[in-house]
Amino acid sequence: MPQLERYILSRLMGLFGFFALVLVSVYWVNRAVALFDKLIGDGQTAWVVLEFTLLTLPNVIRLVLPVAAFAATIYAVTRLSSDSELVVMQAAGASPWRLARPVAAFGLIVAAMMLVLVHVLVPVSRAELSARQSEIAENITARFLTDGSFQHPVDGVTIYIRQISERGELLDMFMSDARNPDMTTIYTATKALIVRSDSGPKMVMFDGMAQSLRRADTSLEVTRFTDFTYDIAALLGAPSAGRVDWDEVPSWSLIAPPAALLSATGSTVGAAWFEMNSRIAQVLLAPVAALLGFAALMLGGFSRFGMWRQVALAVFGLIVLQFLTNAADSAMRGKMALWPLAYVPALAGLAATGLMLHIAGRPRRPAPEPLPQSLPVEGTAP
Numbered sequence: 001m002p003q004l005e006r007y008i009l010s011r012l013m014g015l016f017g018f019f020a021l022v023l024v025s026v027y028w029v030n031r032a033v034a035l036f037d038k039l040i041g042d043g044q045t046a047w048v049v050l051e052f053t054l055l056t057l058p059n060v061i062r063l064v065l066p067v068a069a070f071a072a073t074i075y076a077v078t079r080l081s082s083d084s085e086l087v088v089m090q091a092a093g094a095s096p097w098r099l100a101r102p103v104a105a106f107g108l109i110v111a112a113m114m115l116v117l118v119h120v121l122v123p124v125s126r127a128e129l130s131a132r133q134s135e136i137a138e139n140i141t142a143r144f145l146t147d148g149s150f151q152h153p154v155d156g157v158t159i160y161i162r163q164i165s166e167r168g169e170l171l172d173m174f175m176s177d178a179r180n181p182d183m184t185t186i187y188t189a190t191k192a193l194i195v196r197s198d199s200g201p202k203m204v205m206f207d208g209m210a211q212s213l214r215r216a217d218t219s220l221e222v223t224r225f226t227d228f229t230y231d232i233a234a235l236l237g238a239p240s241a242g243r244v245d246w247d248e249v250p251s252w253s254l255i256a257p258p259a260a261l262l263s264a265t266g267s268t269v270g271a272a273w274f275e276m277n278s279r280i281a282q283v284l285l286a287p288v289a290a291l292l293g294f295a296a297l298m299l300g301g302f303s304r305f306g307m308w309r310q311v312a313l314a315v316f317g318l319i320v321l322q323f324l325t326n327a328a329d330s331a332m333r334g335k336m337a338l339w340p341l342a343y344v345p346a347l348a349g350l351a352a353t354g355l356m357l358h359i360a361g362r363p364r365r366p367a368p369e370p371l372p373q374s375l376p377v378e379g380t381a382p
Contacts, residue, residue: 008076015076016072016110019072023071052129055128065113070318073103077297100357107289114286119279130245130248157177158174159174160174160175185210190208192204205225206226208228254273278329296313299360328341
């Protein structure tokens with residue numbers, strides 16, 4: 001890479017590091033404050049809060065990197081123009097296409113970072129975050145069950161436990177479930193246990209009875225049982241474990257998803273293919289955003305009033321690019337066969353970049369010189 005292009009690339013990388021650090025810090029602090037209020041309110045320790053905020057960091061970086069690349073490009077080119085360095089480069093024969101090469105290299109570097117984040121780090125962190133949320137939910141479930149007092153975990157549900165033994169047994173348990181407006185069920189058991197399962201925590205009752213009162217005809221149904229399992233995770237609104245989202249699956253598993261993965265996600269191969277193409281499209285947005293901002297700033301010549309018009313055009317182009325991305329995601333959400341639409345925003349951004357660089361690279365015609373005013377002829381009236 002020539003020295004001129006290395007100089008531009010070094011300016012871009014330095015500013016990119018600054019903007020990425022600032023934007024990640026601001027976004028991450030906002031997310032951390034929300035997690036802090038929620039987890040501390042649930043009685044969790046500061047270590048759990050720190051662990052959760054660290055697990056959300058890869059996704060925050062993924063969201064911020066394209067914006068940081070765009071902001072670094074805008075600021076770097078604006079500084080080069082205000083310091084007259086850009087004018088000197090263009091006067092030395094550097095065309096907009098040549099000046100775009102270090103910006104393209106910079107975009108590819110950011111795309112490589114996005115590649116690692118989108119395909120590896122974000123799925124792994126989200127899977128770990130989901131597992132930790134399930135564990136925390138089970139701990140919260142257990143904390144609702146205290147002996148010697150009536151507990152109301154949700155509206156319409158009342159739980160009473162006479163005593164909790166040292167082995168974790170719930171002795172002489174009473175539970176009333178009146179969430180169904182047509183029927184109220186009362187469970188009583190001499191002993192109960194809370195056990196973990198793939199679908200979340202369960203309450204197993206022993207030697208008890210279930211009394212269901214139908215309000216329509218005031219009939220009472222009595223069922224005696226030696227053991228009965230109740231889904232306490234659904235009762236307390238805890239997230240069900242064992243359910244896998246596509247954003248928790250690494251990309252290499254999306255190429256040919258096994259039957260077990262399809263069963264865990266409850267989806268199809270088409271959904272996996274849609275997720276894979278969406279991730280690839282996210283990687284392409286970073287270099288396209290940088291090139292789009294650079295091409296917009298190349299329009300027009302040097303002005304003492306700055307490049308605010310070009311900056312406004314670049315910001316407008318980024319907004320349109322994000323709008324196209326959201327529109328493509330909405331269109332593909334219900335129709336998996338439309339997965340090629342994922343690449344339309346990146347292709348549109350590259351087309352707009354090429355058009356603006358072509359316009360900026362055309363030779364400008366000099367302004368016509370004003371005609372000299374005719375001088376009066378000697379001996380005639382002026």
